[in-house]
Amino acid sequence: MTALLALEGVSRRFGGLAALDTVTLSVEAGEILGLIGPNGAGKTTLINVVTGVHPATAGRVLLQGEDITRLKPYRIARKGLARTFQIVQPFPRMSVLENVAAGAVFAGAAPSLKEGLRLSREHLAFTGLAQIADKPASTLTLAQRKRLELAKGLAMNPRFLMLDEVNAGLNSSEVDEALAMIRRIAERGVTILVIEHLMKVVVSVSTRLAVLHHGALIAVGTPREVLADRGVIEAYLGEKYAARLAGARPAEGA
């Protein structure tokens, strides 16, 4: 079966630096793929390449077999690929509702701003932001801004949603709420890629993990396989932490 998204030998150079180095990776429809690796490993660059923000300097990106490597970001968004941003920067003077509607219009999920505003109310209800729909985005807390990012992503009516550290800076109950939301989004049939530094979180939510190190993909597999991978333990996790995570992990399929 054709993968929903496939990277074939994808590299992205910034001058002399290979931020991504011949990465080959498939994402199947319906999965939650966790993308992990140390700071500077190339995780955000992978999202930027897929969404056309920093196109690949070599290799190809295929969406259900269609080559999207050189398309502009708005064309890629209109094919159902949405992302959130690690650094949350809503339009500060626009209301929460208007920010979400802007995402819908950008991705062509709404034919007009009016329709975008109507659809956006549903996404605000889903993400628990309905009560503050009319507040200026600049007044939101970090947790609310992260939810706004999710609502904007959903407003793009994605088949594939890439989440860049949506839990960073949240307290543990906020993380639990965000995780429940990610699972509910997946239940709606949206395929998800999640970048996450909190290992316990990414292990609990992901059906598969992919590990980047210095721009190269060093492991892909079930969480159980990846946590036991020698290369991943040496490059990223360390012995003790890997053992602790493996012990804390619920049984596969549970």
Ligand SMILES: Nc1ncnc2c1ncn2[C@@H]1O[C@H](COP(=O)(O)OP(=O)(O)OP(=O)(O)O)[C@@H](O)[C@H]1O
């Ligand atoms: N626009 C850019 N110009 C130059 N170098 C860049 C650019 N974007 C990323 N890089 C470099 O590419 C490498 C990979 O960065 P990237 O942000 O993809 O890593 P990351 O795995 O997402 O890191 P983190 O976990 O810290 O967010 C880093 O060395 C970074 O400095």
